[in-house]
Amino acid sequence: MNPENSAQKKKIIVLASGRGSNFQAIIDAMIPADIPATCIRLITDNPGAYAIERAKKAGIPVTVVDYGSFSSKKQYEEALLEILNEYDPDLVLLAGYMRIVGDDIVRRFRGKMINIHPALLPSFPGLHSQQQALDYGVRFSGCTVHFVDEHMDSGPIIVQACVPVLPGDDEETLAGRILEEEHRCFPLAVKLFCTDRLRIKGRVVEVLD
Ligand code: GRF
Numbered sequence: 179m180n181p182e183n184s185a186q187k188k189k190i191i192v193l194a195s196g197r198g199s200n201f202q203a204i205i206d207a208m209i210p211a212d213i214p215a216t217c218i219r220l221i222t223d224n225p226g227a228y229a230i231e232r233a234k235k236a237g238i239p240v241t242v243v244d245y246g247s248f249s250s251k252k253q254y255e256e257a258l259l260e261i262l263n264e265y266d267p268d269l270v271l272l273a274g275y276m277r278i279v280g281d282d283i284v285r286r287f288r289g290k291m292i293n294i295h296p297a298l299l300p301s302f303p304g305l306h307s308q309q310q311a312l313d314y315g316v317r318f319s320g321c322t323v324h325f326v327d328e329h330m331d332s333g334p335i336i337v338q339a340c341v342p343v344l345p346g347d348d349e350e351t352l353a354g355r356i357l358e359e360e361h362r363c364f365p366l367a368v369k370l371f372c373t374d375r376l377r378i379k380g381r382v383v384e385v386l387d
Pocket of ligand 1: 194196197198199200201273274275294295296357360
């Protein structure tokens with residue numbers, strides 16, 4: 179990427195709470211430099227998150243906003259919003275961020291915050307969506323990348339991919355199959371966003387050519 183293009187690069191902040199394999203997929207997708215963006219920081223609520231190691235290895239700065247050190251969710255959210263405002267990202271990615279984002283942050287980053295969920299929304303929002311899919315007996319599940327709104331796992335959908343639920347699957351095997359699609363879909367959605375190809379019209383996200 180030459181310096182002229184770098185002026186238009188979008189600034190991305192990733193929020194992650196744990197393993198961070200989706201964060202890694204974003205890091206890896208940026209190496210060929212065909213996504214006009216820079217990951218300027220990882221923010222985590224969990225000081226033990228493996229995502230921190232991934233950030234260090236990639237040379238990405240990390241801020242830990244340790245949820246456990248705040249006396250209320252409100253205080254935590256205020257601190258998080260202050261840091262986000264300080265860096266003023268063009269895009270915030272929730273990459274396995276295991277908390278519900280508060281309304282003030284959602285409002286501040288409306289249309290600029292993207293989440294990945296391991297089910298075909300609107301089916302199976304919330305935790306353990308792979309187990310929910312197994313318990314329901316669906317033949318297909320998958321993943322959804324969507325803009326974040328005030329409700330859990332409910333915003334306008336950008337990309338989805340489908341996987342079969344196979345006989346004998348348990349939560350782990352199904353999660354692994356879905357995760358492969360997550361690692362493909364999340365960078366794709368980020369690329370579409372960073373190349374200004376997404377238009378939100380109510381619930382529907384149009385993808386421009
Ligand atoms: C992924 O399945 C993601 O869809 C969900 O939490 C999991 C996080 O995995 N929100 P990782 O931390 O990205 O490896």
